[in-house]
Each structure stands twice: as C-alpha cells, then as structure tokens.
Amino acid sequence: MKSLSYLLCLTVLVLSACSGNKQKTFSEDELNLIPKPKELKLNEGSFNFTNETGFVLEGENQRDIAELLSAKFEAVAGWELKILEEKPETNFIQFKGNQDLNEEAYKLLVDDKKIVIEAASYSGFVYGLETVRQLLPLEIESKEEVNDISWQIPQIKISDEPRFEWRGLMLDVSRHFFEKEYIFKTIDRLAFLKMNTLHLHLVDDQGWRIEIKKYPKLTEVGGFRVDQENKHWDARSDNKPGEKGTYGGFYTQEDIKEIVAYAGKHGIDVIPEIEMPAHVTSAIAAYPELSCTGKPVAVPSGGLWPITDIYCAGKDETFEFLENVLLEVMELFPAKYIHVGGDEATKTEWEKCDDCQRRIREEGLADVEELQSYFIRRMEEFVSSHDRVLIGWDEILEGGLAPGATVMSWRGTKGGWEASEQGHDVIMTPGSHVYFNFYQGDFDTEPMAFSGFTPLSKVYDFDPVVDSMSVAQKKHVLGGQANLWSEFIDTPELSEYMLFPRLAALSEVLWIPEEDKDWADFSRRMQVIFKRFDLMGINYATSAYSVTAESEVDATSGEIKIGLKNEFPGSEIRYTLNDKDLNASSTLYKEPINVDSSSLLRAAVFENGKPKGDTLVKDFHFHKAVGKEVTYKPMYHDSYTGVGENTTVNVIRATKNFHDGQWLGWLGEDVETTVDLGEVTTIENLKVGAMENQGSGIYFPVKVTAFVSKDGENYTEVGEVSREFKINGAIGLKDFEINFEPQEARFVKLKVDVYKGLPGRGRAWLFLDEIIVE
Template sequence: MNKAVVGSVLLFLLFVAFGCTEKSKTVFSQEDIHIVPQPNDLKLNQGAFEFTPDTKFVVDGKYAEVVNFLREKFNRSANWELEVVTAAPANNFVELVVDTSLKEEAYVLEVSREKVTIKAKGYSGFLYGLETVRQLLPVSIESNTLVDAVDWVIPNVDVSDAPRFKWRGFMMDVSRHFFGKDYIMATIDQLALLKMNTLHLHLVDDQGWRIEIKKYPKLTQVGGFRVDQEEKPWNARPTPELGTKATLGGFYTQEDIKEIVAYASSKGVNVVPEIEMPAHVMSAIAAYPELSCFQHQIMVPSGGVWPITEIYCPGKESTFAFLENVLLEVMELFPSQYIHIGGDEATKTNWKVCADCKKRVRDEGLANVEELQSYFIKRMERFVSSKGRTLIGWDEILEGGLAPGATVMSWRGVKGGLEASEAGHDVVMSPTSHCYFDYYQGDQNLEPLAWGGNLPLSKVYKFDPVVEEMTPEQAKHVLGGQANLWTEYVPTEAQAQYMTYPRLAALAEAVWSEKEDKEWLDFSRRVSSLFERYNVLGINYAKSVYQVSMEATVLESGAISLVLESEFPDSDIRFTLDGSPLTATSEQYSSPLTIDKTTTIKAQVFKEGEPIGDLFEKTITYHKAAGKPVTYINRYHDSYQGAKDLGMVNVMRGSKNFHDGQWQGWLGDDMELIIDLENPTEIKTVTIGSLENQGSGIYFPVGVEVFLSDDGNTYKSVGAINRPYAVNSSSELKDFVLEIGQQSARYVKVIARNLGTPPTGGGSWMFIDEVVVE
C-alpha cells in the first residue's frame, strides 16, 4: 500500500474515532518529526494530542518554573494563558512526573490523545522533555505575535532520551567584541532549544576586560575600552599612543552577571567564566601596569597582538594576591563548579630576563620558564580547589606538568586530550578542526570575513569527542565537547548569529545523540525544519550549506568532467552553461557535465521552486594547456599537492580557502615546471594564478618568468614580472599575466620565485593554482 493510501486510511480512522463534530487532526509520519538533537529512542504512534486554551500543566510546585517558557510561547503566538495546577484533570493536560530511577538530564516523553506525560529525575530532564514538545509543535509556536488558523497538535510518540556527554558547551568570546546582556540571554535560549547545558564566557583578553571587579575598578574603567580602529584589518591596527581616548567596548556589571546566571539556570545552562592568565591580559596590565614584569604603561590593544609578551609576572606575590581577589569576586557571582583560567599562548620572553621571575625559578627549584608556568597554574589550581571549585584551562596548562586537580580543554587538535586523559585528568574536547566557529563555513568569496580555515556544517556533524586512540579508561575522562566562537572578525550580533547557526545544531547532536544514531542525510532533513524556526525567530543563520560546489576532473580526451553538489544530499540543483539566468525551469543537475571549451556555469539550489543559498557562477577557461603533461623541476610540497601532476592544468581555480584542494604550495622554494603542449601551438598570454594570506604565512611570488621551447632542450625567456614584497593585511587572489605577443612553441617553462624569508622570519609559502596558456 502506498503512502498516500495509508495516509487516507489513517485520516478516515481518526475522523471516525473523534466524531464528526470535532476538528480533524493531522496525520503524522516519521518524516514530520524533526527533533534536533536526535533522541535516543522514538516510537511514533497513531493519533495526536491537541493543545487548546483549556490545556493544563500539572506540575509539583518545586518545578513550576520549568514550564513557563512554553506557556509564554503559547501566550504570544495563540494568546492563551495556560494554567498550572497541581492535580490532574480528566484529560487535556501536560504532566511532569518525578522518576528518580532516571539518570540526570534524561527524560521520558509519552504523548497520547488525552495527555502528555514527561518523566524526569529533576529540572533539566523536565526542561529537555518540554523542549522536545516545542520542536514537535508547529514552527508558529516561535512567533512573538498572534498567529491565526494553526492546529496546535503534536504526534502521539513515546520518547526515551538522555545525553551521551554531560558537557555540551558553547564558548562566546565577548572580549574581542562586546555583546550585550540581551544577546547573551538570547543565546542561552538557543542553547536550551538544542539541549546544550554549558555557556563558557571568555570574559578577559588583551582587547577588553568585560566583568566588573569591585576591588579593582580600573579593570573595566580602563581595561574595558579600546581605541576604535574597526575600519582597519584586525591584524593591521597600530598600537595607540598613550593617552588616546578609548571609546569602544563595554562590560557587564555584577548585577548583569547575576541576571545572566539566574536566567541561564532557568534554562538548564551552567555559565562557566573564563578569567585569562598568565597571558591574554594586556587589558588588565593597561589598568594596573604593576602586574607585569617591567611595569610598562600600555594601552588596551585595538586589534591583534603577536607574540603576546606583556603578561602577568609570576615572580611577584602581589600578582597572585590580585588574581585571588579577582577570582573570589568571580566565584561569588558564578556558582559553576568549573572556573576557566585560560593558560594559552603565553610568550615567556619577559620571564626569562625578569629579576623577580628568575628569583622565583631559583627559590622553587624550577628548571625553566615552562616549569614556571606550571608553577603558576598549579598555584592557582590549589587556590581554586580550596574554594571547592575545579580549575579548567586550555591544553597549554599541560606544559611543564599539570596541576593534580585540573581539567583540560583540548583545542590544538586532540593531543592535549589524549595526554591529559592518559594521566587520569578529565577533558573537554574542542579541537580547531571541528569546533572553531570563527572558521569559514562556505566559499570564502561569498562568506563574511573570518579567521581562516574551513568548517562546514557537515564537518561539525562528524565531531566525536572520543577519539579512536583513546582506551576505554581514557574515554571515561571525556566530559564532552564544546564549540568556540572567537570574535576577532565578528563585530556584530548579526554576524555572531551567522557564524553560530546552524553549526551549533550539528555540534549539539554530536554531543547529545549516540554515535550509532547519527546519520547525515537524516540530520539534513531535520535541520531544514530548524531553519524554519530560525526564520520565525528572526535569527540570521547561515545558508552556506546550500552553496553549490564544483569538482573537476580532466578526462583522457582532454575534456573536463564537472561534478556539482551541495552539502545536503539530493539537493535540487539547477544550472545553465550559456550564461543565461537561472530559474526553476532551468535544467536539473543529475550527472557529471562534460565541457571542452571555455564555459560559464551558473548553478543554484532550489527548494519548492525557489532559489535558496548563494548563486554559484564560475567561468571555466578551457585553455591550450588544459590536461597537458606537466614536468615539475621543483616539485610542490607534500602538504599542498592540489590536483597533483595535473594541478597546474586542470582548469579549476583556487579560492581564498587555501585548503580547498586546488592550491599547490612551495615552502621557501621556487616553482619551476614545464608544460608539454604536445604540438607546436600559437601562444599570446600565459597567466599564473596565486594567493596571498600573510597572516597564514602565504606570500605572492616576488617574480614570475616564462620561457618557450620547440624541442624541450633550448628555452628562451619571453616575459617576466617582478613584484617586490609589500605588506598586505587581507587575503587576496592575483593573476600574474604575461602578454608575450604571437609566438609558437610546444613547451612552456614557468618559474615563480618565492619570497624565501618573510619579515617575520621562517619560511614563506607560495601558492599557485593554475598556469593558463592562451
């Protein structure tokens, strides 16, 4: 029996069962259920429960607050004041039942025609059961204004659910750019929707101190503000002169913090404060120079700082007195068991020459400044532990030896987590590869400026806090995982939302759902429904997942095979090859395309007949060297091989994402190669495509030269471009075009000269994506 027939039969049965005087209910299928994160166990039954103005919430007084968010949603969207009672009526009610046999945060949801029952051990379990009910309701429940003609029904289901990990976190960097209290609370709402339970606030960094400390008022008076240089690139902002008026910034008063913490508690979210030390503290030193080794007067930096040498002096007792006083006030405000102290990226140049630090090293019998950092962290850990709390820090706190009670947050890959868990320490996994939301999530040419790297939704979804190398005993020390939004390149709340959603949904499922229950195709269906909620909520979520990408392969015939795809499987991709506009009636992509001439491709994902996501438009220059044999005299680096031997002639151009698989890289070396055109060929121009991203150590060639030969032995130079090094704070694509007139040759030799050693020292990368011969 087909789906349509089944649906008709079920609808008829419901009509008979409810009687002809009652409004008919929706018939649900498994495809109608879009819960994120995926519950552990869900059974769909026949029938539905309908919310009406008379629906009651049956709640013990202890948990009365937990139902308020759903009551408020019905009040705004349906103009209903749903009543809370302590005794159940005959039917039409939602009841919360305490079940002490369930685990913490677990819940059981049972929906029938007469009632909805949520069983849980405590507050969080009830909250998550109600959040599941919220996601079963029509998306109109998210409306802030009255919505007409909505059937407020949910399917009859049995759900048994519990989280895989107890730390399901999201970090917001409010130091680099400050976000107000209301935005923090809105973020907490979204964490609760996705059953995430930890908000990590990065309250302190070089560029801003964001929490009021009453004992040290200058921390916010001075450290909370910087000179406004937002019009300049983050890493190209000069150091302001002492005394320049600082106007950009802000901070949370202690009353703000109390309000945030209380609101988070009502949403089942624990707020973990991070007070950086010993580095990333120039905002504190600007306020109190005596905290540093040499007590220099400095300004709060307006942008990037590297290396970070102005850090706390661990040789002075006054430094530790300051930090203990700060943490005492912090711990009064935050009930969190965990207190994050940062601990990352401390350049210890000053410690090596500071008299106080050298004395501390001697007095404590330390071997070097790495052990001095360990002394620093261990001392702070003893203080935090003495107050009944647990110290947590980035994986650099492992250096020189880890404090016995510390927990490690592993960000530089998984190595820190492996090392700490092997030593018996708890860990939170937060590797850059899967958890850094300041990375791009789509085509860099279409996305807002970001830190770098590429972290699409599908890759976030693959995140697993337990890595293969861990033993079962080590896995027991994995508390969970966390996404991090660093905000150097995120100046506004709208952009913060764009970088966060929907990737947060993928992370939420990665840390809640059992590994074997995860399936990308199913998630892509469910998260699409979440987008509809974001639309109603006015959340500026990224649609990068709908972007079309293209992969090219050179065929034996010399033609190019093109594969079009988006992250969501089975997307409806429409395309044109003649440059004409795209419409819903344009040809639908179904199999690889073959081209053998210069072609402009337009492609876009369509949904329900409407375009969605960005338009993909690319001109494939089918040039005379396409697919021809290439001999590398100086071969590319193993780390950046592009399309290997065809990389320079596969007609695919690289993007600003240097990990996109199109770039070939040379580290400190020149590129030298020869292209065999196989027959004497008329040539007018040779173009060499290159990328510069100085922040990542990638520099344009300082010169390119082209040689031609008829026999492959004797070459003559036919053109050269010299380009001296110049400071460039942006990521930039550049074609070096050599007009060589009308010449004939079989062999083309190209040399691109590497900068060699950049001003910052070390070796320079040179990236080339194509040699175009026309």
C-alpha cells in the same frame, strides 16, 4: 429534535472535538526533533492545546519552566497557560518528579487528555518541555499572533537522556563585545537544542569584559581599544600606551547576575573564562606592574602575535591580583567550573626576568615550561580551596598538570587523551570539528573566517571519545563544546550565521548514542528545523545547500569531468553552461558533466522551484597550455603538491581554501616554471594565479617575469609585473598578467619572486595556481 441537534453540534465545536480540530494522527516523518530522542514510540491521535490548558506543578521552582512555554502561547494565541491548584480530569501538563531517572533524563507521555513530564532534576523538566515545543506546529516560534491553526502534538511516549554531561558553546566576547541581549538570545537557543553550558571568554588581549570592583581600571582601560574597525583584523596598526580607546564595552556585575539567572531558568550553566598567564594585554594595559617589565602597553586593536606581554610568574603581587579577581568572579558565577585559559604563552620575558628566574630556582623548576605549570598549579589550589574545579586549554599539560584540573582539548584530541590517561576529566573541543570560526562553505562566497573548513556534516561526524581510549579513559570524557572565536565576527547577525545550523548538529552528536547517528535522517529533520529558525529570527547559514564542484582532467581526452554535490542527500541540483539562465527548469544534475571547451558553469540546489543556498559559478577556461608538460625549479613543497606537476595547466582554478588540492606551494623560495607547448605557436598574453593569506603566512609574489623561447635554450624576456608589498588581512586571489607583442614560441618560462620581508617571522609561502597562455 432539530434544536437539540444544533445544541449538540455547538457543544462539539466549543470543545474542539470536531470540525477543524479533529484529532490528528501524525506520521514519523512529521517528527523533526533535534536532538533525536533516545527512545520514542508514536501512537495514534493527538493532544490539543486550548486556552484552558494548564500546568500541574510540584514546586515553585517549576514555574519558571512552565513560563518558557506559556510565553510562547501568549505571543501566538493570546493564551496564558495557567498554573492549576488541583489536577483536573483532562487538558493539562503535569511535572512529576522521578528520582529513579538519571540527572538530566526525562520521560514524556502524551495522550489525548494530558501531557506528563517525569524528571529527577530541573534540567530534565526543561528538556521535556523543549521537546513538547518542538512537537508543536512550527508557528509556535512566531513573535506575532497566529490564527486558524490547531495546536496539536502527537500522542507519544519518549524516554530520553543525553550521552554526555558537558554540551557546550564558547562565545568569545573579548575580541568583539556583544551586549547582554544577544547573550539572552543565545541562551534561549541553547535551551531549544538541549545544550547545557555557555562558556564566556571574558578576557583576552583585545578587551577585558567583566567589572571587577577592586580593580576598576580593568574595564576603564582594558575594556576599550582604539577604534580600527574599518581595517581588517590582521591589518591594524599598533596603538600607543595612553591613547584613549573608544571601541569596546563590558558587563557590569549586575549584567552578569542577570545573565546567570536567565541561563539558570533555562537549565544552563555559565562558565567564566579569566585568561592567564597570556592573552592578557588588556589587563597589563590597565596595570603594567603585572608584567615582567612593568612597561606601559596599549590594548591592541587587532591581531597580536607572538603574545609576550604576559603576567609575571615571579611576583607574588600577580597571584594576589588574580586571586582577588577570581574571588569576585566566583561570587557572580555559581557553576562548578572556572576556566583560566593557559594557552599560547610566549615566555621570552620570563626567560629574562629576574623575578621569574628566582622563582624557578626557589621552586626547583627546570625551565619556563615548568614555571607555567607552577603558575597553573598554584591557581588550581586556590580555585579548589573554594570548592571549584579549574579548567584550562590543553597547554596546561606542558610541564606537568595540576592535580585537580580539567583539560579542554583544542589542539586535536591528543591533549584530552593524555589527560584522561592521567586520570583527569576532559572536554573535547578540537579545532578540526568544532571551531565554528572556520568556514562552513565555499571560501570564495562565505563571510571572512579562519582558514579551516568545518561544514555541517563534519560537525555531525564529531565524537568526543577517541577509539584508542581505555574504558577508564572514556569515563573521564565529560563531553564536547563548540568554540566561536570572534576576531572576524563583529555583529550578532554574523555570530548567528557562524553558529547555526552547526550548533544543531553538535547538540545531536553530544546527546544521542554514537550508534544512533544517521546523517541522512538528521539532514531531513534539519531542513524542517530551518523553518523554525526563520520564525525564531535566527540568521542561519544555508551553506549546506550550496553546490560544490569536484573536477578532474581526463588524461586521455583532455576533457574536464565535473561532479556536483551538496551536503544534504537527495537534493535537487540544477545547472547551466555558458550564457543560459539558471532556474527551476534548468538541467537536472544526474551524472558528472564533461566539458572540452571554455565554459561557464552555474549550479544551485532547488526546492519547490526556488534556489537554496549560494549559486556555484565556475569558469573553465581552456588555453594553449592546458595539459602541456611543466617543470619547476625548485620543486614544490611536499605539503602542497596540488594534483602533481599538471596542477598549473589543468584548467581547474583553485579557491581561497589553500587546502583544496589545487595549489602548489613553495616556502621562502623563488620559483622558475617552464611550460612546453609542444610546438611553436603565436602567443601574446601570460597569466599566473596566486594567493595571499597573510594570516597563514601566504604572500603574493613581489614580481613575475616572463620569457619565451623556440628551442628551450635561448630565452627572450617579454615583460614583467611587480607588486609592492601591502599589509592585507583579507584572503586574496590574483592573476599576475603580462601582455606583450605577439611572439612565436614553444617554451614559456615564468620567474616568480617570493616576498622576503618577514624578519623574525620565518619565510613566506608562495602559492601558485593556473598558468594561462594565450
């Protein structure tokens, strides 16, 4: 009997039904799926993957889907999940066609014997298997073999489908070129999040990135620029025509075929964007005859504005060229859509061009705006004649929209609203919520980005449908898309940092019904998914953990009240004041902190005794001008009013975000500001904080002059500081400081001179922060 018991136990161990592989019952808190499924029922028990688990398929095309999971198990367990010829009694994953389901819908049933995925399309099976992947232990994402783990998933029933048919990401590979290996990685991650569209911005002023065999100079010349990568994007000098470019690259047509095939295997469409009529300096550098002037130009190495070297709309040769290009593009990209850009065309050359003016007359057009409409309509006719649909940015509305065009609305949602009212399909991609080249955390600590602010929670607030739309208009909203413009993004690691985790938030809001959105629940799941991202090797941002301070001055007591928060609800925030070390034992933040003397604040989120995200460091410096009366001549601009007249004497320092509510702004005007200290006192040092963000038209002052007075009428100059103008692409903060011999004074006056050297580019903004008197 003893030997029989031994054999029975051995059998049980081999079958993994006892010992460490006992069936586990999962809780709902252990289900951290992103995007969240539409309907889910969790049952008791689990399904256990073993080296005998296999796939039961209905067709050869499903092998590629099975491989997506089989490759994972081969890496972590050394198993190959085989394709089974016949359905066994147990331990299998079955793909089962169900034509009653919608196009991208799937059903997932897991019990202790099997996993069944039902779908009507290839994509539906991909999504079902990606859900299985996310139900597995996070170690499934490891690149190395993992031991001593049970590969179980819960017994569960899921019925799921996306809210929108267009769930996209645009990668700008023109401003900075990314090798195809990074594109493959991005496709993997899009599939993980059930996104279905990769939009490649292949053409812009700074680079042409796709081989066109009929026009080889597009890549030979237009694919490379003079290497000025050591300079900031907006501080690069103009290149000379003919100067050889060495920085850049392009995708061969074989590369494109590989990318498209790889994406198709993951259920993702790849949409090419071939810009026109503007953002094409790289093409005109290769073929100058395509412009109105025919003059040689160089591929620019950095920022370019305004964009005047554009395709000539009056020459038939232009349209012949573009049609030939698109014929090759359409051969490579089987997707339904072709994106042609259509944005930001400065038409000054069209206004002077004899060919363009003749076109306007012959076509009975009113002006150059209608000429652009003619341009896009003509290209739309060509595209639609090849059974494709043209997409353009919302500028294609100007002058009249081409009949079959789809609009991608980026300047807010207004363009999308107007297009949908006219019966056109729209894709919402407003800069306010889904431009991932904007900052996602503290401007002072984050990598250089465009000046907008799009934190994780703001992405989660995004909804492509506008409340004021009619029922008919809403049906024209295909979905939404994130855009990652790459002016400041020159490495795959930085690209990942800007994409993740924001892409996860977008994937959920484009998938689930609007009424099911729950920021607190998403935050919980997102923090678990971070651990998967670690194993996937994604260089994601932890900005959502980072602490921000909201400070205000108590008008009665003069104290500063500091509120601390971060994006994830319920986070453990700890802080210190002055010279104390910040650690897991520091004071736990529970209520606003009151400060009435100079203090250095440090704060961070802690998890399991370790800090998460960046540490907040804020210096609150109380000086002799704090809370005193300040006057300004002239008054600050209505667009940048800070917190009012006391903005410059409230202790709270402004940041690199000029929308943070702590800046006063003047447009093109010298400023005279006077502080009344209330009584005569000894002073010897004056500072005034300023900002420079030349890309946004904000410039440091060129001179600051200081005066003091006892009576407010008779002033004595005590010093000045000048700064010669320099091209500067980075955002800068600077205190302009003036030291002088100790003076008895009640009134302090600063005369701040604005930069006036912007001929033809309007007036410069002057932004001032704290006036510090010591």
